Amino acid sequence: MALSGIQIYKMLPQTNCKDCGFPTCLAFAMKLAAKQVELSSCPHVAEDAKAQLSEASEPPVRLVSLKANGHEVKAGNEVVMFRHEKTFYNKPGLFLRVKDSQPAGEIQAAIAEADGYCVNYVGRDLTLDGFAVEAVSGDAAVFAAAIAAVRQASHRPLILISTDPAMIAAGLRAVDGENPLIYGANTGNWQAMADLAKQHHASLAVIAESLDELADLTEKVKEAGVKDIVLDPAARNLSRSLALNTQIRRLALKKNFRPLGYPLISFPGEGGDPAQESVMAVHAITKYAGFIVLDHFAAETAYPLLVLRENIYTDPQKPIQVQPDVYEINTPGPDDPVLVTTNFSITYFSVANEIEGSGIPAWLVVTDAEGMSVLTAWAAGKFDAERIAKTIKSFNIADKVNRKRIVIPGHVAVLSGELEEELPDWEIRVGPREAIDLPSFIKQVL
Amino acid sequence: MAVEIPKDSWAGSVRVVTLGATPADGGTRSHTIMIGGQNTLPFMHFEKPTPHRPVIAVEIKDRRPEDWSGLLLDIWGDAANDPAAWAKQAEVAGADMLVLALTLTAADGNPTTPSMAVEAVKAVLAASKLPLIVLGPGQADADNELLVPVAEATKGERLALGLCEDKNYRTIVAAAMANDHCVVARTPMDVNLAKQLNILIHDMGLPLDRIVMDPTTGALGYGIEYGYSVMERLRLAALQGDAMTQLPMMVTPGFEAWKTKESKFGQDVPGTWGNWEERAINWETLTAMTLVESGADVVVLRHPESVRRVHQAITDLMTVPETV
Numbered sequence: 001m002a003l004s005g006i007q008i009y010k011m012l013p014q015t016n017c018k019d020c021g022f023p024t025c026l027a028f029a030m031k032l033a034a035k036q037v038e039l040s041s042c043p044h045v046a047e048d049a050k051a052q053l054s055e056a057s058e059p060p061v062r063l064v065s066l067k068a069n070g071h072e073v074k075a076g077n078e079v080v081m082f083r084h085e086k087t088f089y090n091k092p093g094l095f096l097r098v099k100d101s102q103p104a105g106e107i108q109a110a111i112a113e114a115d116g117y118c119v120n121y122v123g124r125d126l127t128l129d130g131f132a133v134e135a136v137s138g139d140a141a142v143f144a145a146a147i148a149a150v151r152q153a154s155h156r157p158l159i160l161i162s163t164d165p166a167m168i169a170a171g172l173r174a175v176d177g178e179n180p181l182i183y184g185a186n187t188g189n190w191q192a193m194a195d196l197a198k199q200h201h202a203s204l205a206v207i208a209e210s211l212d213e214l215a216d217l218t219e220k221v222k223e224a225g226v227k228d229i230v231l232d233p234a235a236r237n238l239s240r241s242l243a244l245n246t247q248i249r250r251l252a253l254k255k256n257f258r259p260l261g262y263p264l265i266s267f268p269g270e271g272g273d274p275a276q277e278s279v280m281a282v283h284a285i286t287k288y289a290g291f292i293v294l295d296h297f298a299a300e301t302a303y304p305l306l307v308l309r310e311n312i313y314t315d316p317q318k319p320i321q322v323q324p325d326v327y328e329i330n331t332p333g334p335d336d337p338v339l340v341t342t343n344f345s346i347t348y349f350s351v352a353n354e355i356e357g358s359g360i361p362a363w364l365v366v367t368d369a370e371g372m373s374v375l376t377a378w379a380a381g382k383f384d385a386e387r388i389a390k391t392i393k394s395f396n397i398a399d400k401v402n403r404k405r406i407v408i409p410g411h412v413a414v415l416s417g418e419l420e421e422e423l424p425d426w427e428i429r430v431g432p433r434e435a436i437d438l439p440s441f442i443k444q445v446l
Numbered sequence: 447m448a449v450e451i452p453k454d455s456w457a458g459s460v461r462v463v464t465l466g467a468t469p470a471d472g473g474t475r476s477h478t479i480m481i482g483g484q485n486t487l488p489f490m491h492f493e494k495p496t497p498h499r500p501v502i503a504v505e506i507k508d509r510r511p512e513d514w515s516g517l518l519l520d521i522w523g524d525a526a527n528d529p530a531a532w533a534k535q536a537e538v539a540g541a542d543m544l545v546l547a548l549t550l551t552a553a554d555g556n557p558t559t560p561s562m563a564v565e566a567v568k569a570v571l572a573a574s575k576l577p578l579i580v581l582g583p584g585q586a587d588a589d590n591e592l593l594v595p596v597a598e599a600t601k602g603e604r605l606a607l608g609l610c611e612d613k614n615y616r617t618i619v620a621a622a623m624a625n626d627h628c629v630v631a632r633t634p635m636d637v638n639l640a641k642q643l644n645i646l647i648h649d650m651g652l653p654l655d656r657i658v659m660d661p662t663t664g665a666l667g668y669g670i671e672y673g674y675s676v677m678e679r680l681r682l683a684a685l686q687g688d689a690m691t692q693l694p695m696m697v698t699p700g701f702e703a704w705k706t707k708e709s710k711f712g713q714d715v716p717g718t719w720g721n722w723e724e725r726a727i728n729w730e731t732l733t734a735m736t737l738v739e740s741g742a743d744v745v746v747l748r749h750p751e752s753v754r755r756v757h758q759a760i761t762d763l764m765t766v767p768e769t770v
């Protein structure tokens with residue numbers, strides 16, 4: 001739990017020596033509580049106070065990051081149970097699992113397809129984050145070869161799956177210099193797994209059926225020198241997983257319970273049915289998973305899951321938006337139409353993508369509607385005749401086109417009268433309601 | 447190490463709303479459906495039992511909805527031409543209850559008449575014994591004109607009528623009151639607006655246990671995060687004891703998801719969107735499941751495969767784990 005400024009002050013030397021750059025210890029304590037300075041700026045803190053303070057200043061859910069070849073996947077550092085309380089920060093990493101029993105060619109093809117997958121959503125390129133390789137062959141050389149096959153097709157971070165330390169050792173040798181996740185440690189193998197994790201700077205997932213056991217294990221593994229731990233409470237159905245994930249998140253945030261203050265890993269595909277896998281994955285995304293290992297890859301499931309992850313992890317205080325501006329789509333000239341929309345990203349991209357796809361050149365004027373959709377902005381008074389007129393004038397649209405004519409979204413047809421008054425020498429046309437109908441509207445009506 | 451499980455204990459609980467009436471209660475339904483009653487966040491079985499499972503309502507129309515995605519029209523086939531046949535098919539597909547959404551105009555382009563609406567509702571009630579929600583076309587005048595005679599003609603069936611909105615709720619509420627029905631109250635994604643409308647409806651004299659609220663949602667990719675968070679906040683407020691939020695929630699993921707380009711179109715879309723049908727079903731299913739996680743008591747769906755998947759998932763969520 002975060003300490004208050006006063007609680008921190010009590011642990012400082014209280015000499016007001018100013019070596020930290022602040023006039024008093026209290027001033028420094030306040031800054032420290034607000035996480036605006038580092039404890040190390042005060043050279044005089046006693047050792048035991050230092051230990052207490054740095055313990056308290058650690059985030060309730062530890063940040064764990066997997067790295068490989070310039071790619072990084074981060075999980076943890078979350079501070080709330082519900083996104084509306086602040087925001088969810090680190091999107092759960094999506095991984096695809098392959099098994100070393102598959103032929104190398106098949107592994108490579110599967111990985112190459114998933115690795116190259118990139119879908120655009122509101123101007124963002126969304127991809128999977130990495131791959132999980134599971135040793136089922138029982139043969140260390142086969143496992144290493146499978147990892148090599150994966151590495152031929154992808155540079156993204158890896159999760160190495162086996163409970164046999166000999167397998168994991170072989171796997172780690174195959175990805176020397178990376179920071180993968182080892183999955184994982186259980187009551188039987190934790191000592192050897194912890195040694196391997198430490199030696200190779202890998203993170204370590206611990207697996208246990210009960211929270212009691214899970215907490216015992218993380219404490220042992222931590223004692224053995226591993227800091228970057230990931231939890232698998234081994235729930236493979238929805239209700240059990242919801243209960244355990246919620247309990248773990250609550251213990252970390254509300255009770256500052258260190259032994260379970262780590263990110264979670266989920267395996268939604270373990271049931272084997274790809275249709276239920278995506279349903280389980282929804283649940284992992286909304287309810288607290290830090291890493292998600294899928295067993296199936298298809299564009300039609302990856303796309304909605306990636307979008308859901310974007311949606312749940314947006315800042316609830318700040319809609320995703322684009323810069324108000326005049327966007328030139330398909331290099332428009334002076335005879336091409338002028339279209340007006342708002343600066344909510346989803347709105348802008350639904351319009352821009354339609355026009356771009358149709359090949360029709362157009363000027364797309366984006367007004368500052370404080371990041372709201374057409375109707376929301378209209379209802380909130382952020383997309384009215386006055387604002388639209390001001391935008392048209394401030395971007396000097398009249399200088400760019402021969403014909404003074406603008407098209408407004410069909411949903412705000414009611415604005416056309418007022419707009420005619422605001423822009424007397426412009427022709428106001430009401431476009432279709434949905435962006436999808438814009439190209440044919442432009443071709444047939446304009 | 448013995449880990450003490452942190453359990454929330456809440457002062458408030460969600461009201462139970464009963465939809466549909468059996469012959470014993472003056473209706474003709476084969477059974478009633480109870481929704482709500484929770485006194486924990488969704489599916490926290492380790493705190494308190496979840497009294498009633500979230501239900502799936504399948505949306506059907508009084509006449510073939512030509513503007514629906516071709517995938518939906520294909521899968522329902524000829525049933526989509528006839529509300530009674532459609533109702534039966536929806537029941538086969540696993541619907542817990544039905545939503546009949548009336549269309550603004552009849553096939554000939556003229557406005558749907560009250561007698562046509564009543565006829566469609568009666569046909570559905572005769573064809574399927576599931577509890578029923580009837581929604582107007584969504585325009586104030588038409589809603590009032592169609593829903594009042596529907597309410598009268600089905601007195602005692604304990605339908606839910608909607609959608610009541612801030613500018614248009616009085617007539618619908620009065621009709622529900624006079625004929626022993628419930629209402630669905632819709633507000634645009636805002637906790638205070640939802641409360642306010644519940645107060646207005648309650649002030650007219652309709653008991654709170656006959657109101658279901660629809661806080662509105664967006665589809666996946668089109669504003670679902672707003673709907674998701676408003677529902678979480680409404681449910682938290684209800685558990686904290688705010689009486690005017692203690693109503694079960696209904697949302698329409700089917701309507702929202704099938705409006706999106708991702709579900710509607712199979713051509714001229716990016717290749718990275720993948721197979722059309724599976725993508726569309728995922729769009730609806732994922733939208734619905736996200737809302738079930740945030741506290742939906744009724745999800746209104748359109749595709750039979752989405753119904754199957756969501757039903758299975760709700761069953762999983764309702765299973766009480768043995769050891770936690």
Ligand code: B12
Binds near residue numbers: 350408633669
């Ligand atoms: C998400 C949402 C919100 C979010 C905001 C999201 C955002 N950043 O804008 C929140 C929850 C904050 C919100 C708030 C409000 N909302 Co709101 N909201 C919605 C919702 C669910 C989806 C909006 C959306 O994102 N649509 C997707 C985008 C892409 O649509 P779009 O911008 O219209 O763009 C499409 C077309 O217009 C067209 N298009 C766009 N530009 C152009 C340009 C041209 C030239 C052409 C031809 C076409 C075109 O193409 C796009 C794709 O087809 C809708 C209901 C619904 N399901 O549609 C209600 C809705 C828009 N909201 C509504 C209202 C009333 C409000 C509030 C006033 C109420 C309140 N809650 O207090 C507030 C206002 C905001 C404020 N005071 O701060 C009403 C508006 C009613 C009306 N008809 O006036 C709606 C319709 C809900 C309803 N049924 O009552 N809302």
Ligand code: SF4
Binds near residue numbers: 014020028
């Ligand atoms: S350096 Fe340390 S002891 Fe000196 S004023 Fe700052 S906080 Fe106080």
